[in-house]
Amino acid sequence: MTATFVSPNIFSDDDELLVLESTAAEMLNGAVVTKQLLPEFSVISPGSDAHQAPDHGCTLMETSPDDRVKVYLRVRPFTESELEKGESQGCVTIETSETLMLRAPKDSFAMKSTERGIGQAMHKFSFTQIFSPEVSQKVFFDVVMKGLVKEVLGGHNRLVYTYGVSNSGKTYTIQGSNRDNGILPRSLAVIFNSLQGKLYPRMDLKPTLCSDVLQLDSKLVRQEELKKLSLMGVMREEDLETPVKKNLSTEWRQRGAGISCDSDSGIAGMSCTSQLEASEFTSRWADQHTVVLVQGQHVQYSIWVSFFEIYNEMTYDLLEMVPVNSNRKRQTLKLCEDKNGNTYIKDLTWINVNNAEEAWKILKIGRKNQSMASTHLNQNSSRSHSIFSIRVLHVSEDWKSVLQTSELSLCDLAGSERCKEQKRGDRMKEATNINTSLHSLGRCISALRQNQQIRSKPNVVPFRDSKLTRVFQGFFTSRGKSCMIVNINQCASTYDETLQVMKFSAIASQLIQAPPMKLGLPSIRSLIREHNGWNSCNAQETLEENEEDEDNQEEDGDEEETDISTLDKESLQKVIEVLQEYVVKEKREKLLMEYEIRENVVNEMSEQYSSMEKHWREQLVEQKEQLEDFYEAKMKNFQEYVKLYYQSSAADEDENYSDSDHDSDGETSTDKLEESNKMAELEATIQHLKSERKSTREPARQSARLASVGLHRELQKLQLELANVTAELEQYKVQAAHSAEELARYKAIVEPPPATRRLTMDADRKLEEGHKNAKALQRELQKLGQALQTSERACCHRTGAAKLQGTLTKCEEIVVKQDHTLAELQKLMIVIKLDLKKKTACIAEQYHTVRQLQDASGCNKRRCVANVENQPPPHKRPFLTGILSKTPLRSARQMGDNSPYSYILRSRAGLNTPLRMAASNYGGKY
Numbered sequence: 001m002t003a004t005f006v007s008p009n010i011f012s013d014d015d016e017l018l019v020l021e022s023t024a025a026e027m028l029n030g031a032v033v034t035k036q037l038l039p040e041f042s043v044i045s046p047g048s049d050a051h052q053a054p055d056h057g058c059t060l061m062e063t064s065p066d067d068r069v070k071v072y073l074r075v076r077p078f079t080e081s082e083l084e085k086g087e088s089q090g091c092v093t094i095e096t097s098e099t100l101m102l103r104a105p106k107d108s109f110a111m112k113s114t115e116r117g118i119g120q121a122m123h124k125f126s127f128t129q130i131f132s133p134e135v136s137q138k139v140f141f142d143v144v145m146k147g148l149v150k151e152v153l154g155g156h157n158r159l160v161y162t163y164g165v166s167n168s169g170k171t172y173t174i175q176g177s178n179r180d181n182g183i184l185p186r187s188l189a190v191i192f193n194s195l196q197g198k199l200y201p202r203m204d205l206k207p208t209l210c211s212d213v214l215q216l217d218s219k220l221v222r223q224e225e226l227k228k229l230s231l232m233g234v235m236r237e238e239d240l241e242t243p244v245k246k247n248l249s250t251e252w253r254q255r256g257a258g259i260s261c262d263s264d265s266g267i268a269g270m271s272c273t274s275q276l277e278a279s280e281f282t283s284r285w286a287d288q289h290t291v292v293l294v295q296g297q298h299v300q301y302s303i304w305v306s307f308f309e310i311y312n313e314m315t316y317d318l319l320e321m322v323p324v325n326s327n328r329k330r331q332t333l334k335l336c337e338d339k340n341g342n343t344y345i346k347d348l349t350w351i352n353v354n355n356a357e358e359a360w361k362i363l364k365i366g367r368k369n370q371s372m373a374s375t376h377l378n379q380n381s382s383r384s385h386s387i388f389s390i391r392v393l394h395v396s397e398d399w400k401s402v403l404q405t406s407e408l409s410l411c412d413l414a415g416s417e418r419c420k421e422q423k424r425g426d427r428m429k430e431a432t433n434i435n436t437s438l439h440s441l442g443r444c445i446s447a448l449r450q451n452q453q454i455r456s457k458p459n460v461v462p463f464r465d466s467k468l469t470r471v472f473q474g475f476f477t478s479r480g481k482s483c484m485i486v487n488i489n490q491c492a493s494t495y496d497e498t499l500q501v502m503k504f505s506a507i508a509s510q511l512i513q514a515p516p517m518k519l520g521l522p523s524i525r526s527l528i529r530e531h532n533g534w535n536s537c538n539a540q541e542t543l544e545e546n547e548e549d550e551d552n553q554e555e556d557g558d559e560e561e562t563d564i565s566t567l568d569k570e571s572l573q574k575v576i577e578v579l580q581e582y583v584v585k586e587k588r589e590k591l592l593m594e595y596e597i598r599e600n601v602v603n604e605m606s607e608q609y610s611s612m613e614k615h616w617r618e619q620l621v622e623q624k625e626q627l628e629d630f631y632e633a634k635m636k637n638f639q640e641y642v643k644l645y646y647q648s649s650a651a652d653e654d655e656n657y658s659d660s661d662h663d664s665d666g667e668t669s670t671d672k673l674e675e676s677n678k679m680a681e682l683e684a685t686i687q688h689l690k691s692e693r694k695s696t697r698e699p700a701r702q703s704a705r706l707a708s709v710g711l712h713r714e715l716q717k718l719q720l721e722l723a724n725v726t727a728e729l730e731q732y733k734v735q736a737a738h739s740a741e742e743l744a745r746y747k748a749i750v751e752p753p754p755a756t757r758r759l760t761m762d763a764d765r766k767l768e769e770g771h772k773n774a775k776a777l778q779r780e781l782q783k784l785g786q787a788l789q790t791s792e793r794a795c796c797h798r799t800g801a802a803k804l805q806g807t808l809t810k811c812e813e814i815v816v817k818q819d820h821t822l823a824e825l826q827k828l829m830i831v832i833k834l835d836l837k838k839k840t841a842c843i844a845e846q847y848h849t850v851r852q853l854q855d856a857s858g859c860n861k862r863r864c865v866a867n868v869e870n871q872p873p874p875h876k877r878p879f880l881t882g883i884l885s886k887t888p889l890r891s892a893r894q895m896g897d898n899s900p901y902s903y904i905l906r907s908r909a910g911l912n913t914p915l916r917m918a919a920s921n922y923g924g925k926y
């Protein structure tokens with residue numbers, strides 16, 4: 001088969017699932033999966049004749065066509081009933097012996113998809129060889145099987161399996177009909193024809209496990225003979241019927257007549273085998289074809305056959321005898337592996353056969369045990385995958401040993417079909433299992449193909465997913481070769497299923513046969529040549545040996561068929577040496593590979609560790625920043641709180657001190673100043689710390705850590721300072737309390753006696769009025785000043801001297817008015833003062849009078865007391881001194897230097913105006 005279609009990466013697990021299990025999907029969804037499964041595969045657009053094979057940038061390895069798995073296509077002819085039903089719609093067109101065109105019929109799902117713009121209506125496929133419906137069984141056998149039979153007799157293992165939709169001719173191809181033998185009876189015929197006179201006459205060498213041989217003693221030989229006899233017909237045919245078969249036979253009979261011998265599929269056509277049996281045996285083996293044996297003249301061959309089926313994922317021995325009367329169920333067989341990992345079926349019956357007829361009869365017996373049923377597609381449909389194996393033991397000349405074993409396995413796969421078409425539960429279960437195992441086969445083939453394309457990243461081939469693939473494993477790997485026969489019918493009704501089968505086979509055709517494990521002479525020779533290449537020092541020797549090898553090859557002619565056992569002792573020793581060196585070389589390579597892998601792993605690990613470290617470091621810094629932010633916010637809160645506290649305490653103190661005298665005012669303001677200084681200091685420290693922290697955030701993470709440590713220390717310092725400040729604050733509070741007490745005391749002292757209260761109240765009122773007047777005066781003066789400034793500016797701008805003069809006159813008038821007010825105020829104050837002086841004098845007089853009276857009483861003790869009392873109280877000052885010192889007038893005089901009024905005075909210095917006079921009066925009196 002040519003590698004026309006390069007479609008790498010198709011049949012990924014998902015695609016493959018959809019391709020192979022479209023029937024299973026239908027069962028679940030009730031509809032066919034609407035997907036372009038393999039759009040790049042063998043597509044021909046309508047009206048175009050060239051197939052498109054997109055380049056995915058990946059090509060298959062360079063392989064010769066011989067290396068590829070051979071995939072043959074056989075097209076079944078229409079039956080009369082199919083033609084009557086109108087199944088012939090030109091779906092299948094064989095273009096050449098290798099290419100075939102599929103056209104979607106109008107009712108097919110593919111056509112509907114195409115109409116929706118999803119799929120393609122035409123598909124082109126190529127195969128190793130295509131066999132048209134007219135091709136006879138003989139021609140088919142000669143092309144497909146003859147070479148394989150020869151290879152098997154030459155010591156190789158071969159698997160041939162038929163794949164296709166149900167009722168496509170798989171069983172017909174393998175077994176044939178009563179009139180025309182299939183590939184199995186023909187293979188048997190060729191094998192036995194070729195082995196005439198070379199059959200090993202005894203039954204004491206029996207195949208076991210995967211490719212081992214068991215030496216039987218006479219007792220076991222006898223047992224084997226009895227088993228064979230009983231199977232071959234000593235027992236009546238009806239006794240051999242299994243419950244399964246019996247049911248199927250009944251079912252078959254119930255379906256009644258209408259089954260012609262022509263439609264009978266092979267030897268299992270129970271309805272007519274008995275009639276034809278006699279003529280069968282006479283005509284079946286008429287073919288006298290033989291193949292040339294390549295092994296030594298004296299090698300003898302022992303042929304053993306087995307027949308088993310995989311039904312609903314269970315393995316059954318089809319040669320197991322279960323008497324009808326017994327209720328014993330068929331025994332399921334286990335799949336096991338030998339020490340080399342090769343799969344074999346445990347306790348499988350192997351029967352020694354001496355001619356083709358015996359083998360045929362055994363096949364027939366087994367076929368009767370096989371699970372068959374009538375389906376909508378095939379009245380005699382195989383519901384299981386059946387595998388008939390012919391194992392050849394190559395016995396040495398002296399009959400003492402078996403040189404090798406080889407095997408030809410023919411597998412009739414159950415047909416894929418739509419599950420939804422199956423109405424009955426059993427049929428549906430069977431169909432599901434069939435599709436599942438075929439799906440597994442597809443996955444394995446796909447994985448194998450991918451591994452062959454991309455050798456650096458081999459996938460696990462899911463051989464263990466199903467029994468079928470486990471049995472096939474050896475043939476897909478190194479134990480042998482496989483060959484696929486695709487059977488299709490041309491019916492329009494099964495077009496969609498046929499398309500899926502074709503796609504599956506296209507994948508299989510991309511597979512490359514696994515190289516054989518067995519070391520043949522050519523591989524040994526190439527090894528020796530390679531070995532000589534390694535040891536280039538022996539160039540001359542290499543040359544000679546190469547020449548010798550080439551000569552030998554020419555002499556041998558067909559070197560493929562030569563076996564290592566034909567080499568002499570010296571050559572074998574040489575081979576061993578070469579192999580030893582090869583092993584050493586391989587070991588070295590593997591070690592190097594391991595070293596590289598380990599290095600890569602270590603690098604990757606260290607990269608991962610460093611990225612992890614980086615990640616954690618970042619996390620750490622992030623957390624640190626979060627913590628810093630958190631504590632910063634806390635500090636801010638604290639700061640706010642302290643501020644508030646100071647503000648509230650300052651406000652309290654303001655209230656307390658608002659009525660206190662000048663001294664206490666001075667003391668409180670000093671305290672406040674100190675406190676505010678402290679606060680400012682504290683704030684400055686915090687700001688400094690903040691700025692430090694900000695600056696330390698930017699640099700590298702390591703320095704950030706250090707900075708945070710410093711910050712922490714600073715924070716501690718700050719906390720200490722805060723504690724100190726708080727302690728000082730407490731002290732200040734105590735002092736403030738003390739001051740408040742003193743203030744209260746002073747207040748009590750300063751408080752005028754009740755008799756003078758009225759007087760002082762009047763004075764206070766007057767003073768208040770005066771204060772207000774002074775304020776009003778001040779305001780007026782300010783206005784005046786502003787007006788003067790404006791006037792001056794206006795003057796500067798030469799806006800007219802008359803206007804300025806008017807303004808000045810107005811001002812002077814206002815000032816005069818104010819002077820009047822002030823003069824009144826002064827008069828009032830003088831009156832108050834005089835009044836107070838009078839009062840004081842009166843009090844002093846009263847005081848003297850009282851003292852004189854006390855002196856007259858003459859008591860020493862009291863005199864002493866009186867002496868003490870005579871001293872004026874130390875803190876007591878004249879009442880009015882305190883009050884007058886705080887008069888607004890005095891304040892006004894004090895601030896007069898900078899007031900707008902004084903400004904006017906200064907600016908108008910030299911002019912003898914009433915304003916100046918008033919100002920001098922004002923200053924002179926106070």
Ligand SMILES: Nc1ncnc2c1ncn2[C@@H]1O[C@H](COP(=O)(O)OP(=O)(O)OP(=O)(O)O)[C@@H](O)[C@H]1O
Nearest residue numbers: 076166167168169170171172263265378381382415
């Ligand atoms: N090349 C052929 N020439 C003539 N008749 C054929 C050919 N191939 C198949 N048939 C007939 O088609 C019918 C179905 O074939 P067969 O039973 O082999 O199908 P199948 O694929 O094995 O079906 P299933 O998978 O259901 O077992 C049989 O009657 C068989 O004789």
